[in-house]
Structure formats: C-alpha cells, structure tokens
Amino acid sequence: MTSQVSSTAEQADGAVVGEQRKAAGAKDVRRLDRVIIRFAGDSGDGMQLTGDRFTSETASFGNDLSTLPNFPAEIRAPAGTLPGVSSFQLHFADHDILTPGDAPNVLVAMNPAALRANVGDLPRGAEIIVNTDEFTKRAMQKVGYDSSPLEDGSLDGYHLHPVPLTTLTVEALKEFDLTRKEAERSKNMFALGLLSWMYHRPTEGTEKFLRTKFAKKPDIAAANIAAYRAGWNFGETTEDFAVSYEVAPAAKAFPPGVYRNISGNLALSYGLVAASRQADLPLFLGSYPITPASDILHELSRHKNFGVRTFQAEDEIAGIGAALGAAFGGSLAVTTTSGPGVALKSETIGLAVSLELPLLIVDIQRGGPSTGLPTKTEQADLLQAMYGRNGEAPVPVVAPRTPADCFDAALEAARIALEYRTPVFLLSDGYLANGSEPWRIPDTEELPDLRVRFAQGPNHALDDGTEVFWPYKRDPETLARPWAVPGTPGLEHRIGGIEKQDGTGNISYDPANHDFMVRTRQARIDGIDVPDLEVDDPDGTARLLVLGWGSTYGPITAAVRRLRGAGESVAQAHLRHLNPFPRNLGAVLAGYDKVVVPEMNLGQLATLVRAKYLVDARSYNQVNGMPFKAEQLAAALKEAIDD
C-alpha cells in the first residue's frame, strides 16, 4: 500500500544524495535514498530470521520497504552447498518503492556457498561482508572455488569486508556458559548488529524480540543480545567500516495513519478474519499443509477466540470438502492451498459451482507443473483457476497485487462469494505470500459490510396458492439462489451435483433445462459487479499499455517509472478481477496501439485477453521462480515502444 505518486527515484542505483556529515573524531555518515541488502547463508544459519528482524527495525524506523525471502524447499539441505543457500533481500528507502530491488548494494555472505550463489547478482562496487571463518579450503572446494575468492583478486571490483564473524561471536560470548557450537549459533545476530550499525537501525525492537522469543531460556536470550550488541560495537570501532549510512524515513511516501509491516500470507489471514466479522458469519478453514500456503493455516489456527474453526484435513480433497460442508451450514468457508492442491480440489470446486454455495479457494501459486518449485513464485495457475474443471463451471477470480493488498483482496473475494453464492478463487503467489511491506492499518469501521440474509421462509407460490420454498429460485438482480441453512424450519431441501430443475432444484435431465441452467450459471458470474479498470496514463499520449495482474504490480510499476523518468510515454493498468473482467477492459485495450502483458507464466492472461477482445496483446514472460526485475522489464517495454 505504498503511495501511487510517481517518482523517478527508483531508477537511481542507490546513489548517494545529500550531504556527508563528519563529526570530529567520528566516522563518516552518508545519506542514501535507498539501499538493497541481501543476507545469505546456509539454510540453518537463520538468514530468514535475520532478514525479518532487519525488516522490523526498518519498518519501525519509517522507511518504505519491500522484501524477498528466497529459500530452498529442503528444510536443512546439505550444509555448505549451493542448493542449501537461503537468502533474504530487503529494499528500503526514504521514498515509496515497489519491489525488493533488482541488484543488492550489500551482500552478507555467511559462507562460500552463499557468496558463490549470490555474487553474480551484485553490481560492481557493491559491498560484500563475508564470514572469513567459513572460508576453509574444503568449504571453498565444495562449491567449486579452487582458490580463495577473498584473495585471488576475483572480487576486486567490489568493496570487500572480510570479517571473522564466527570467531568474533564466540569471543563475545566467552563469559556465557555455552558450548562453542551453541555460541556459534548467534553469529547471525552478530551480523545483524553490524548491519544495524551500518544503517542506523533502531535496536530496541530486536532486543525485545529476543527476550520474548527466548523467554524460557534467559541465558540464550542474553547471549543473542550480547552477540547483537557486539556486532554493533564492532562496526563502531573497527577500522574496516569507515562509513555508516542513513536512509531517512519515507515520511512523504505515506498517507497519514498508523502503519505496520505485513507479509502477504498474514494480510490474507487477517482479511479472512475481517471478512468473517464483517459478514457476521463464523470462519471455517479446511486445509491440508502445502508450501507456500501453510502459514495461513498456522495463523488462523491462532485466532480461535474470533470463532475461527481450522480443520487440518487428511488430504486436499477433504480440506475443501469440509469447507463446503461448513458453507452448507452457514459458515464463511475457506480452503487454502497451492497449485497441486487446486488440481486435487477441482471436482469439489465443480460441486460448489453446482450447489451455488459461497466458498473461498485461496491458491498461493508456486512454480509448476507437478511438485515444481515449492518455495518459488509463479503465476501459472490462472488458466487452471479459470478452466480446470469438467463441464461449464465458471468461477470468479480475484488477485492481490502486493503483500498488504492481500487483506483487501480477501475481503473482495468474500464479498463476491457471499453476494453471488459462488466459489471464488483468490490467486496469490509465493512472492506476495512471503514478501512484506508497510501497511496502513485500516480503521475497522471503514471495512465493507458483508452481511447476508439467510432464507427464512417460503419464496414461491404454486398455482394453487401453496407457499413453498424453492432452493433454486434466483434473485432477479444477482441471479444468486437463496442460502437456506439447516436448522431453518420449513425450508428442508436437497441439493446435489446432478443437474437441477430451474427453481425447484429437483433432479432434471431435461435438455432444455440443462441448457438454461448452464447459461444461467455463466450469466451469474458474468454479471458480477466489479469496478472498472483504472488506467494510469498521466499525459494521455501513450501508445503502449502495459497490462498486468497479481504480484507483477510492483516490478511493472517500477519499470514504468523508469521509462517515464527517461521521457517515454507508457500507460499502465493492473487487473484485480480476472473473472469477470472489468466491463471497460475491452474499451481500454482498444485505446492503445500496443498492449504488452508481462506475466510469470507463458502468457495466460494474454491468451484470455486475445481470445475475448481480439487484441494483438504481446506477452513478456519470465518463469524462473523469481519476480521480474524492474530494469529488465523496462528494457523489454522500451523495445516494444520502439518496435
């Protein structure tokens, strides 16, 4: 939820701006407008925690930020190997930013594997902090370094800081009653302390966090805090770090309000709890653990005092089955999964289409096909969400664009499901799920009213005047059928997956009725009220429109800013509703000579748009498990403009 104000700053490469200050006897302090840091180490080195803490410090300082955790699917891949490297990238700035950044200004490499795996992403002149203790001959050979990169000149183009992080940590903790191995574990906190000094981060939050996390082991808490402070002090005193940096709070980037940092999966979880409250219906989650969706199951399981029921099922099918059962009973029902789980749930989604009950299907997309890349991001489930069922089984599709936007998207998906009595896909992805950004905490009074009316009595009079209840008699406006929950006297009825007679809901194999029901189900989805698509076309002279959906919003917007900063005219639009499309989409597309659709798949939205609107939309695709880089995207768009 960063401000939408256009800025050219994101095209700068972390250039030093402002004055340099130097107090007498003190070290240089330089002001930067933005920095990209990447922490990298073994899967067991605690890099995700280190990144999370640095992010929290940065958020509470008031910078805008965007994060990119990147880790292997294995929990503890073999130590010191390239596949075992886990990293966390953080981009923070004194203005609003949209992406975790293309190339890090600073790399913290906890071992040779982390250096080798990440050095290729660094621009010349970047700072590299390495833990020299891990650069043994054997460890280097393991990742293919025949000579030490710290000594052979191969890193000459960078600003290298060799630091014996392990030794220093162990030394700092010698007063503690810890084994060497235990003491070594705090080396990530030493590194965090050093970086916190370098970038003037506040420290209270992390110390408080450590005390809470290790409340039951006060010795470990104290040791971690000692290592953290030792890292800070090391920066302050050692000659090697001559300069520290300030990145001022991004005060102008944010509208007034109270802010917090939030990840996509957390925002999505909160959105579901909020939707339950706004609908005044109990929340029921049926789910089966799967990366990268499990965090939503974990989070919702913690909020039973909101009346949230979470059911860890025996498989994906039972997860959605239980949710559908709860929907029949009047709950706001949700199932959460990733692509492979959606495949298993398809038949039940079809049943939900036939039963016309509200149900949210949350798909945190990951690399596919099959098991694919469980911890990497992709947008390749769009066509599965649209068409992955037998028969004509239309399902609305809603996609969040940023981590914080997952909150609003969840509310919007719930609105559609409840109002139109339909299953709805909420298509997030691994990048949004694990990435984070500042979020203006909404006033709960401003949240949409999602209350629904359950059917209470007969809704139809037979020719002889008898009042009856017809479960498939529709609202003339929305075409939604009544939601009559068990326990309501007089409305006993039976529903099922066999084709039903219009109105009565009785089994019907009548050809004309089936044709009518198929078209009516489609019309109900086509008629869903969705807001018009907004186009960002500041000077109105653009001939090229970039059309995106989902998590590509950040990189596309950053790329568009770069182009505009370089004097190009380019229009941008981003879809939240993939089914149905906004009513004005056809007119918007027709208003431009060229339409480019960047996607992290092989052109799924482009296929839909070309088929529906007969426009010559061009695809720009990347399917490498990582989000687009703004620079590459800008170059591709420039090519399209000039083409």
Add this chain to the structure above:
Amino acid sequence: MTDANALLQLVPKAEGKQSMKDFKSDQEVRWCPGCGDYAVLAAVQGFMPQLGLAKENIVFVSGIGCSSRFPYYMNTYGMHSIHGRAPAIATGLAASRRDLSVWVVTGDGDALSIGGNHLIHALRRNVNLKILLFNNRIYGLTKGQYSPTSEVGKITKSTPMGSLDAPFNPVSLAIGAEASFVARTVDSDRKHLTEVLRQAADHPGTALVEIYQNCNIFNDGAFEVLKDRQRAEEAVIRLEHGEPIRFGADGSKGVVRDQRTGDLRVVTVTPDNEAGILVHDAHSASPTTAFALSRLADPDTLHHTPIGVFRSVERPVYDTLMADQLDAAVEQNGKGDLAALLAGGDTWTVVG
C-alpha cells in the same frame, strides 16, 4: 448426564408427534424395483420419529452410487455430493454445526474404494456422524463391476476371468481405524436394522453401520444365506451385549476363545464347554475381541456372520473438542478484537 445425552441435547427436539410420513420427501423413488435400498429407506423413515429430533436439524449427506440417492427421498436437509467425499463434507458440517444430527449414506464402492481415506479419518477423529454403509458387494450404478467387498474370483463385466483382489471386511477395517461404534445389520431385517440405528443414533461420535443390502440386478442373492430362514440359523450370529454368543438351532453352537492362540472359534455347545462360551462385551476398552468377531465370517460363504453391535465405546468427540478449544481461547484471550489484531505489536505513525 452421559456424554451421549449431552450431544443429543444440542439438537432441538421436534414440536409435536412425528410420523414416518413426515420424513418422506415429495420425490419419486427411482431405485430398481426389488432393490434392498427400499427396505433401508423405509426403516430409516420409520425410525426417525423415534428419535424425535426437529427434522430441520437433520441432514443426510451422501456420495455417489445407487444408495447415495438416499437424501433426495428424506424430507430433511440433504446433500448428494461427489464420489467418496461425503464423510469429509459431513465432517465440516458437523464440526461447525453441533445443533445438527448429521447422517452419511454411502456404499461399498463410495466408502471403501474412492472414499476410503475419508472414511478411516472420520472414524479416527470420532466426528459426530452416523455413517450408513450400504454393502451390496458390487458396483450397481455403473452396471455391475466388482467392488472392494466382492469375493475373490467374482465374475463381472470388468473381471470376465474373475476378480483378483482380496476384499475388505468393512467391520474389521472400521475397528482398525479406531472406530468407537461399529455395527452390522441386514436390509431385510427391519427390526434388527431399526434397533442398530437406534444404538448408532445414541452413540456420541462416529457410528459406522454396515448394512448388507441386496442388489437384485447385478448381485442378486449375495446375502441369501443370511436371509433364508433355515440356512440363516447356521450362518448368522446375533451379537447382543452381555449375552453369550450362541447361534444355530436352539443355540446349539457358540463362540469360544482358543486358549492357545487367543483367537475365536465356533464350537458345538456341550455341557462341558457351555461355561466357556464368550459373553459379548461391546463396551470393552480393547478392540481385540470385536476384531476377532469380525473375522469369524467366511468371506466367500458368509457362514458365521455376526450381526449387531460389535463395538460401542465412548471416547472424546472431535466436534466437542473443537468447540471446547474455541471456548478456551475466548476464556484465555477474551473475545477476538479485530482492531487489536490488525494493529499487532510493532506500529509507527505517519502524521499528515
């Protein structure tokens, strides 16, 4: 008040007297003439008034197959779902609505083949569900393929040279899956069927009732040996809690425990062994003897087939535990406050 009563108390009672007619829907029943399903439907519709629950608080959920059409014929709430998934759907309904009496109707293919996973997990969780498993040992709706309860060597359209795979014994399977209530009955024995339904309805948690049901089109006479008055005497073992397990003409046969192996076997009762005839204990904490009873029947001839309640024990019920956790969470943390949740711990303020 026992746990069973406590659970039933959550479901509202009917106002006024109910009759069988109240539970018949207006839909024309479309099973083949002569199908055993008619008898089961009549027994269930006839039994429901005895339960005395408000019919709007009763839900029948089924999967796919001939028996799964059952909900359409009950004037209660109902869902005819998809193949094998009824226990999962019913679990979500029962866990979120403890004021409902939830029944699952399924068949041998639906419950034991495509839906085997959901069945065993429902049983292990002990969700408050009553599962009626119509076992006709054949696929009827797809026109006559062998099923997971068909005897080995079954000649069908899909197994012209005889089926190869050994069948499941649904009662053994349920006991192995930690079921707290397992019973077997026969479609044609209205009195026995009704009595078993009554006990299942009273049971807190998942009750599995296997109903031997005749498919007169594709597997006619599959249970004839249990129905023919003369042959049944030797074939059927009627289990009654607290009674010695005896059967045959004048109770001439009985079940004893083999002292050497611990297994059960059938003996001719004599004055010498009469005292050693096993007394049926459906409430035994250990499932061992119930399992051994389930193994007495010959899978091919059905000789020595026990019917009645094999096992009925009380253990914690999933939906009760789930509701308790919700109450405990409110007690510990107070009723959820959305604004406080959204604000979380670390915030900062931007002033305009």
